[in-house]
Structures are given as C-alpha cells and as structure tokens.
Amino acid sequence: MKYAGLLVMPAGFFLSIAALVLFADPVQRAAFVLCGLAVECLGLVVTVRGHMAARGESRP
Amino acid sequence: MNAQAAQPLSDTAFALCLALLLLAPLAIAGVALINTGLGRCRSAAQSLLGSLAIVAVSAIVFLVIGATFAGTPGGAGHVAQLAGKPWNWLGEGSFLLGGLGSAPAQSQLALLFEFLAVAMAAIIPWGSGADRLRLSAGCAIAALLAATVFPLLAHWVWADGWLAQLGVNFSLGAGFLDGGGAATVHVLGGLSALAVVWIAGPRKGKFPKEGLSTALPGHNAVYVLFGCLLALVGWLGWNVAGAVLWLHAPLSALPVTAINTLLTAAGAGAATFAITRARFGKPDASLCANGWLAGLVASSACAGIITPVESLFVGVVAGVAAPLLVELFELALSIDDPSGAITVHAVGGLLGLLAAGVFAPQTGQLVAQLVGIATLLGLILPLVYLLFWLLNRVVAFRVDPDGERIGMDLHELGGGAYPEFVIHRDESYR
16 A cells, blocks of 8 residues: 555656646646645555554564 | 846855855754754664764765766756756766866855755654664665765756746746755655655554553753754854855845744744643653754745744744644654654755745745645655665665664664663563
8 A cells, every 4th residue: 555655646746747837827737736736645645554554563 | 036047156155155054064963963862872872973974975975976967056957858848857067076176166165065965864864763773774875865866856956957947937936946955955854764764664662562652762852952052053054055055145135044044943942842831731852852943944945035024933833833743643653753854854844845935925936836845745755765665675774673672882883872871671672
C-alpha cells in the first residue's frame, strides 16, 4: 500500500504541471493546481497508512 | 523585491553578503547541537561526529558532482521545450569549479550559499535517525543528497530553473520564491528525514505492543536551547544574504528581512511556550525549541517578502502547529522522529512557502508557490524515498540490535561522550 501511495504522488505533480500548460485562465489554472495538490495529499495519506500498518506488524 | 530583475551586485552588497554568509555555519552548528541534545546520552558523540562528517562529505560530493548540475544564476543550463515554453531543468557548470576565481561575484556567492545549504539539508535527516542510524549511512545519505536531489532542486529554484522562471513563462508573480532555502534546504531535509524514519524504523522499545508510545526524552536541554540561540544568528545571516542573492533585494530592505526573521522565531517560540504551558501546566523545553526552530524555518521562505506583522502571524501559526504535529506524528502516525525534523523543517518550510504566496503583493504568486509545493511533495518526496530505499540495500541504515542496546557511541566509536557518567540500565530492553 505504501508504494501505491508513493506512485500516486507524482501523478498529482504532473496534474499541477499540466495545469500550467493547458490553462491560460488564472482561476482554472489555480483550481487544477489545487486538484494536483489534493491528489498528492491522498497519496501521502495512503503512504503514511501503509507505513503505520508495517509498523504495527513489527512492534516488539 | 523582484526575482526577475537581477542586477550585478555592488561592492558593498558583495561584501555584506559574504560577511553574512560567514555567519550561516552557526545555523548548522545550532541544528547539530539540537540534534545531539534531543538524542540519548549514549549516542551524543556519534551524533556530533556524524554532523561533522556529513558537512565534510556533502561539501566534497557537491564539489565533485553536485555543483556541476546545480549551476548559478545566469549560468548555462539544459533547456527542454514543452508546449512552446522553455523548461530549464538541469544546470551546466564547470567541472570541479574550474574558473571560479574569474566568475562574476554573484556566481561565487551563489556557490558559497549552495555549499552551506547542502550541508544543512544533509544534516536534517541525521537528527531524525538518531540512536539507530549508522555513521556510514548518514554519510551515504549526505553524499546522495549532495550529488543528486539537492543540485536538481537548487537549480530549479535558484539558478534560473523552471520553477524560478514560472513568472516569466506563465505570468505567475515573480516565479517560485525561496530566499532563505525553505524549499531547497528545509523541506528537502524534512522530507528526507521522513524517508529515513520510514526506512530505518523506530527506535527499539519506542512503540510497545500495547499502550502509548514510550517517551525517550532528549538527554541535554541546554544543548538544545543553546542550539536555538546559535541558529538564530545563523538564520539572520542566511535570510539576509538570501534576500540579496535570490530576491535581489536592495540594501535598504535588508533590516526588515532581519527583523522579520526575528519576529517569526519570536512569535513561534512564544506560541509554543503558551501552548505547552496551557496543555501540560509547564512549558516544555524541547517542544519550545522545536517551535522556535519551526518559526526560523518558516522565515526562510518569507522573511524577505512579507511585512513584520505578517511575519509575527506566520510565526504564531508555526509555533501553534509545531507541538501539536510533533505529538500527532508520534502518537497517531507512529513516526519516531527524535529531533522533530519532519515537523520543524518539512511542515515549517511548507508553511513559510505558502505564506510567501499568500502575502506577496504580486498577482499569481500564490499559484507559483503552490506549484513549488506540489513539486516538493509530488516529485521530491517519492524520489528521495526511492533513492534512500535503494541506498539502504547497499549501506544498511539501521545499526544491529546489539549496537542499539549499548548505544551508538560505544558501538561505533568505542567510547562514550561522557565517560565519567554511570549509564543506568534501560528498562525498555528487559
């Protein structure tokens, strides 16, 4: 699960970059960049959860 | 201040900038002391020796590899064309700094700034891996950062890379602004710390099978608090020099930058003091130090851009967030970060970068800062994790259980930092 989260995060980055290239309107561009950040946050949450699960299994 | 209006430095600005940069190592010394004080006494000598070794390794590797790719403002770079826009993604400097003596004054100062910045970035994850990260692993991490990720990010942000050019190419304010190294140094260091903690795992006995996590308090509050005072001096030099070099601030704007740095730290320190006193009945020294440092880190991004009142506000937000996040990371997310570097450097840096966008006068600056933040979280964190995961296969990060039991000083150095102390038995190893 943690690796899936780490793969989702670059997808959010490329969304943000795509916003710069695709939209000229500042509002649309800002909204798309925020969507990219939201995807990254989702990936980060999944990664954190993945590491928590691994930690629980290896607790002494 | 306009990041796009680069002017050659006057002699006065050059001399001032050089003098200020000579203060910057005090910030590194402060962070090294804080890392040592927040670790355990049986790893103190290894922690400080590790800091020295990391500064040395990062400087050497940056000279041999990193400086070639980091580049300097106005220097050559590899440019890709995408959607009709130039994307300057990699620097192209001279090998082993050949011809540096005849380079423009600004390029020489930029390189000095980068040498100090890479040392600071590399020392941050060392604090998070305290008490279980091997010395060789700390040096390998420093070498990897100095050779790969730091030069890439430094070029993008400082040396006319694509993030710095967001203003020119996409009309986003003055492009991504990071005067004091909040992104290139602190967020990079904080995210590296997160990757190290995830890969190395928690200290033995930190998270027992049942109940809350075990408190493993730092061994020397005096080191920690004195480190905060040292860090303030270094940060003043760093932020003001950064304002001259990267934000092209006029000399008349520099006192405000210094005042903003002080106010952000002051606001953060006071807020953490109040929060910990309200929650625990007494102020907590290590959390107050974390709050103070979080304020300094946040100031790295915005001290040269915002007003004193806004700086104070940013500091208070950083100071409130720091103790709460340190607790959240440890208790709720099972992240064992002895130095609090993830909160202080990663979150504090991101907060500062966001504040620079919110309070900057230029239109579109907030979006430029958000794109920078998206780059750090979406590209740099996975990249650092991948590189560290591979590195861990070659140079094991974590010391063996016996080494962790007897302490890193005895295991790695053969002697303790405090040979006349009697170290009591640790109940967590029963």
